[in-house]
Amino acid sequence: MMQAILNSLILTAELGLITIGLTNSFAIARFANISHASLVLWGTYIAFALSVQFKLNLVLAIIIALLGAGLLAIALDMAVFKRLRERGAGGLILLVSSFALMILLRNLLKIIWGPGTHSFPSVLQKTYVIIGGGHITQFQILIIGVSFASMYGFHLLLTRTKLGRSMRAISDNEKLAQACGIHKEAIMNWVWLLAGILAALGGIFLGYTQQIHPRIGFNIILPAFAAAIAGGIGNPYGAMLGAALIAFSQNILLSIDWGGILSFLGLYSGSLYINPSYKYAISFIVMIIVLLIRPSGILRGRVGD
Template sequence: MNPQFLMDGLIAGAMIGLGAIGVTLTYSILRFANFGHGELLSWGAYLALAVSGGLGLLSTSLMRPIGPFSFGWSLPLAAIIAILLTGLLALAVDAVLFGRLRARGSAVIILVMASFGASLALRSLLEFLFTSKPAYFTKALQIAMPMGAGLRATPDQLLSLGIALLAVLAVHLLMTRTDIGRSMRAVSENPALAGIAGVDVRRVIRVVWMLGAGLACLAGIMTGLLVQIRPYLGHDLLLPLFAAAILGGIGSVPGAMLAGLIVGLSEAAAVQLVGAEWRAAVSFVILVAVLLFRPRGLFGRPA
């Protein structure tokens, strides 16, 4: 087996872990599985692409590659704007759809089905605006650098892996060391009791949407940078995202990232062992195995 699968799996797993954090936070606070979460990855990537292109038109110097990387300063600047816009998109979807259903006291299955509808609508709108043709942040080619032990990686891949790990650390510190993080954990434990204790539940919900969407946007941008951007980018990652969220334990940020790495490595190993056509089945097998043998995941709390 080629040891390169370890590097490929770690990089793919880091992107899965970032997206899975949004899934696990949404479920722990709002108590439903949001199947539209994958579309936030796609929207984040396309928004960054559009903003980056606009900045490049204003100043071509912003498109000049930074050091060993394939992109210029237009992409980091566009990423910041895209994260904010993706967060606003998530808030808009919640205000128009999920918030109204919660106010009516709709059953969980209604919220889940509504998320399917939101996913389809967002993906169709994305295809209408940008077409189905793959897009790229840059056409520059990078040569993978030897890392030792038969492993190779490009500067973009190493940067993406580092950013993903730093983002997870930042979210973990936010959840454990800040007032809003403690409020989020309180709402996750008991929304009604948290509200009685003075926690602004609506504010917590807004923060969760912004945080989850921002991380999804970041994952989408880095996935698009390393591979390509297309409307089905997030949809194709949806099953791995849920597998990682459940394996890591609902509500656990470090667990989601660790599980994402496990899913990514498992998929990369499957490609080496049985072929790329079985890659998608790995996440499903992991998901079923966790639900059967350890439903609370690696770091989830027992009921």
């Protein structure tokens, strides 16, 4: 159980970063950006290529990858989403367009790096720390620390800066914010930049705890959407809570011997564990249960068009 808790904290750290960027962009742009998965993917691969293939310093490689993913997010908006908004496209058209972009960018990446799997240097994962019988590497502890520090930094950005107040103003009442002199498109560039940076950081951390492959972005975007919706989509604080809920639900439910419970009820004999391949189903089951109890999510969420 302690190992499941530690794994949940690691997944919360990785998933939380990705979900915050996803839900914040929804709050401003008012559509579900599936191409957010591509920001996770490209940020991870750029960091891998620079640090492993080009032997660049790891910290410098990560910084370049974060900025690269942020600029990619801005480029996608300027090339596609902004043009569609100017033509009056609704949320559904933007969503379908983002799905097409995700497929395009994933296949472009496969042309460059191939469809196989890759790994970051394993030296960072060799030193283990034992906590209550569970094992965690020092780098995974660093992942948790950096992720939660980044989340707190995003909180400070929203509450203590002019940019953050402008983001919240547009999210709460776009027309009133623009009437007060807030330029939405300028704020949008910052929103996409931050979304790309957070997505890439979460993806890089995910790549260090798992193998890197072209589906890593798509695989994580499913629980990220589940976390955003369960927490209250469009609410960054709900994204944090939703990520924790999804992460702990997945790992705790997978660690339970359901055979023992069924045996106690006289319905089964022997051990019975949920197959790990069903973990994505767990994400959406938890999301549905939350929405049945609280339709707007744990914290009050928003709606698109």
